[in-house]
Every structure is written in structure tokens, then in C-alpha cells.
Amino acid sequence: MSELIADLVRSQPVAHSLHQGLYNSPEVFARDMDCIFGRYWVLAGHQSSAPNPGDWFLHEMADESVIIVRGKDMQLRAFANVCRHRGSRICRDSSGHGSRLICPYHGWVYELDGRLAAARLMPADFDVSSHGLKPTHIEVVEGLVFISIADKPLSMNRVRASITAAVGPYGWSSARVAHRETYPFTANWKLAVENYLECYHCAPAHPEYSRLHSAEKPIERVAKLNEAMEARTRALGIKVGPIDYHVDSEIDEQPFVGRRYSLYDGACTGSEDGRPVAPLMGAFTDYDGGVTSLLFAPSSFFIAYADHGVLYRFIPHTPMTSSLEVIWLVNGNAREGVDYDLEKLVWMWRVTSKADKRIVEDNQLGVNSRFYEPGPYAPMEARVAAWTEWYLKEIA
Numbered sequence: 545m546s547e548l549i550a551d552l553v554r555s556q557p558v559a560h561s562l563h564q565g566l567y568n569s570p571e572v573f574a575r576d577m578d579c580i581f582g583r584y585w586v587l588a589g590h591q592s593s594a595p596n597p598g599d600w601f602l603h604e605m606a607d608e609s610v611i612i613v614r615g616k617d618m619q620l621r622a623f624a625n626v627c628r629h630r631g632s633r634i635c636r637d638s639s640g641h642g643s644r645l646i647c648p649y650h651g652w653v654y655e656l657d658g659r660l661a662a663a664r665l666m667p668a669d670f671d672v673s674s675h676g677l678k679p680t681h682i683e684v685v686e687g688l689v690f691i692s693i694a695d696k697p698l699s700m701n702r703v704r705a706s707i708t709a710a711v712g713p714y715g716w717s718s719a720r721v722a723h724r725e726t727y728p729f730t731a732n733w734k735l736a737v738e739n740y741l742e743c744y745h746c747a748p749a750h751p752e753y754s755r756l757h758s759a760e761k762p763i764e765r766v767a768k769l770n771e772a773m774e775a776r777t778r779a780l781g782i783k784v785g786p787i788d789y790h791v792d793s794e795i796d797e798q799p800f801v802g803r804r805y806s807l808y809d810g811a812c813t814g815s816e817d818g819r820p821v822a823p824l825m826g827a828f829t830d831y832d833g834g835v836t837s838l839l840f841a842p843s844s845f846f847i848a849y850a851d852h853g854v855l856y857r858f859i860p861h862t863p864m865t866s867s868l869e870v871i872w873l874v875n876g877n878a879r880e881g882v883d884y885d886l887e888k889l890v891w892m893w894r895v896t897s898k899a900d901k902r903i904v905e906d907n908q909l910g911v912n913s914r915f916y917e918p919g920p921y922a923p924m925e926a927r928v929a930a931w932t933e934w935y936l937k938e939i940a
């Protein structure tokens with residue numbers, strides 16, 4: 545670890561926002577790419593984005609690009625998007641389809657399982673078998689596709705069980721992506737993650753969300769509401785959870801944190817007016833007015849309502865540029881325009897994501913000032929405090 549990073553970690557005040565350098569220095573960003581994104585599993589998308597053999601989509605972050613492709617045997621595989629000839633990117637669009645993957649530079653051809661099938665005009669003794677695409681680790685849990693670019697990936701055992709317990713009842717393994725939208729923003733990826741970890745900002749920044757979601761209030765003030773919601777969930781015969789939470793970096797596992805909370809005033813789901821927006825999912829035969837909200841560390845969030853799901857992928861590009869991809873899930877049988885209106889489905893999290901982009905960019909601008917100094921977290925920001933503590937341990 546460099547002197548700069550050691551100094552920043554050592555002098556970081558407890559339960560305060562991070563030092564400026566942790567949000568804007570290229571050295572810290574390189575460290576993040578090694579210690580965080582090079583070590584942890586990250587959500588790449590949902591399996592329904594590549595339903596048929598030959599379908600593929602990309603997962604990109606900083607210098608890395610991974611192709612997730614469905615093989616002829618229906619297996620999803622992941623490969624570094626790096627040609628084994630001279631290293632060109634092979635796939636350039638964010639998704640596509642083909643019976644093989646062909647490098648646009650000199651035309652090397654790869655099978656969907658990564659084997660090199662043909663390399664034009666190479667000598668007769670050229671060994672195609674040792675020039676297949678480099679695989680990366682991939683796991684599919686409840687339809688969610690996770691990628692790890694680590695040499696040796698962390699165990700997913702505990703978190704796999706937690707994800708299944710938390711979103712299994714919502715039927716995400718048979719869900720379908722209804723829509724995806726990308727929001728580029730000019731800020732360090734950590735500012736965006738921190739923003740998503742707290743709802744202290746919800747009341748001032750998200751009036752639309754706060755009208756419906758009780759997470760905008762301290763948890764002890766809405767305990768009765770949450771109890772009533774849990775009773776409704778039980779009455780439907782649905783058991784959600786338990787959801788693990790651990791930030792102990794001694795354990796070589798993926799941190800995963802979640803909570804359930806109630807919507808206000810008989811609202812059914814996270815829509816503009818709280819009314820249903822899509823057919824019920826999974827085990828839900830009625831609305832319980834509950835929201836399951838999860839963080840899959842370091843940078844992926846999931847929100848489950850009875851009739852739709854929302855996935856968040858915060859993607860680092862450079863020290864001060866990132867993007868947020870929002871993916872909306874619906875019941876696998878739901879037809880757009882018949883069973884749901886896309887504009888109504890995406891309304892809540894589009895308006896909220898636009899506001900968050902603004903908030904996070906303003907935050908970075910202030911953090912870059914010579915007058916910035918780390919400020920104290922409020923009690924409603926306890927999860928941010930725990931997350932930054934975990935983060936500091938990881939980079940140290």
C-alpha cells in the first residue's frame with residue numbers, strides 16, 4: 545500500500561465521511577479496482593438478458609470488460625472481452641447475438657464456449673487450443689448474474705442462501721428484464737454507493753419516494769407500520785429472509801445487507817400513486833405493502849416489490865466518473881402494453897435516479913473543494929458508517 549493511502553486510512557476520523565483523497569485520487573481508484581472490484585463479486589445483470597444460445601451482454605468497469613454469453617448447451621459463461629491475438633475488444637455493443645464471437649480487428653473467431661475456432665492465415669502449426677478466451681467466474685443466483693474477475697473468487701455459499709431467502713419469494717429466477725437505463729455521473733463510485741445506503745436524504749431530496757416509502761423515517765418511528773406489514777406478508781404464507789449482514793473482512797465471503805420496510809397508507813408498490821403497476825410475482829397472491837431492499841457489496845442494490853423488481857449497478861469508470869445502470873424486472877409472463885405500462889413501471893425509480901445523479905454530482909463538487917473536510921454521519925447513516933469502515937479495512 546502506498547504512503548498516500550496508508551496516511552488517508554490512518555487519519556480517517558471514525559463515523560465521518562471519507563477524506564477528499566479517497567474520493568478523487570487516481571491512486572485510490574487503482575487500489576479500489578484491485579482490492580474491491582478485483583476481489584468481490586459484482587452484479588452483471590439478469591439471466592433473461594441472454595435467453596437464447598448466442599445471446600450476450602457486457603459487464604464493464606474501469607479497464608475491464610466481460611462478455612456474458614449463452615452457449616449452445618444453454619449455459620451462461622463469462623469471458624474477458626480481450627482477443628487472444630493482440631488484445632482488441634471483441635464485442636463493442638452493450639449486448640448482441642451471434643453463433644460465434646468474431647474479433648473485428650483481424651477476424652479471429654471464437655466459439656460461444658470460448659474456444660478459438662479459427663485464426664485466419666496463421667501458420668499451419670499454430671495451436672488454436674491454447675488461445676481460447678480467458679474465462680472469468682460467473683454465478684447465477686435467483687436469475688441474478690454475478691461476475692468475479694478475481695483469480696480465486698470469494699465464497700458465495702452464505703450469500704447465495706441469503707439471496708434465495710430474500711428474493712426467492714419474489715420469483716426473480718423466472719422474471720424478465722422489462723427495461724434498463726444507464727445514468728452516467730461525474731462522481732466517484734463510492735459517493736453513489738454511500739448515497740444509496742442511507743435514507744437520511746430521502747425526505748429533502750426524494751418527495752416522490754418519501755410519499756410512499758417509510759424508510760424515509762428513522763426505523764423506530766415506523767415500527768408499528770413494519771409490524772403490520774410483516775403480519776400481512778405472513779398472512780400470504782410468504783417468508784422473506786433471513787438476510788445476513790456482516791462486514792467482517794476476515795471472513796472471505798461477500799458482504800450482503802438488507803432490510804424490509806413498509807409502504808405508507810395502503811400503497812401496494814413503488815409507483816407514482818402506490819397503485820399496482822404489473823402482475824404479481826413469485827409467491828405473491830396479493831400485495832403486502834412491503835419492500836425488500838438489499839445491498840450486495842460492494843456496489844449492487846436490489847429492491848423487491850410484490851409486482852416488480854429494481855436492480856442497481858454502480859459502475860466505476862475513472863476516479864471521478866461512474867455510471868448507474870437501473871434494471872426493472874417483471875413477472876416473466878407479463879407483456880408490455882398489455883399487462884403493464886412501461887412508463888408507469890419505471891416512473892418512481894427514474895425520477896429518483898435522476899435526483900440521485902444530481903445529489904451525487906453536487907457531493908463530488910463540494911468534496912473537491914479546498915474547504916471540504918469529513919463531516920459526521922447522522923444516526924440514519926449508520927449503514928454508511930459501517931460500509932465505509934468495511935471499505936477502509938479492505939483497501940488497507
Ligand code: FES
Nearest residue numbers: 627629630647650
Ligand atoms: S486483435 Fe483480435 S484478431 Fe487481432
Ligand SMILES: [Fe+2]
Nearest residue numbers: 739745750900
Ligand atoms: Fe437517493
